[in-house]
Amino acid sequence: MKTYYTTPPMKLGSHEWRCSVTDYEGALRCTNYEFRRLGADAWQRSRNWPGYERNHNNAHGGLPASLSRLWNRYELEIVAALNGGEVAESRTLFA
8 A cells, every 4th residue: 555645733621632644445436534543653543543434424534523633734745646747845944
């Protein structure tokens, strides 16, 4: 799986979250969210989040609603990476 872009970590409560744009089944690109407890080194996939709902029975799939802050801050970069474009590094370095 190739990663095209990863946001800087954002603190949300007692965890840090990040969003990556990666390959999906070799052809399409998709977003993946990962989290870790503050101070931890290893990232975990969003499906390991305690409230995660595989069937997405609510608007956030059981993930924190505050993840919208992460998306909103890096939307331009995420969308550019999803569409195969170049991501402006300067904005991610000083956000």
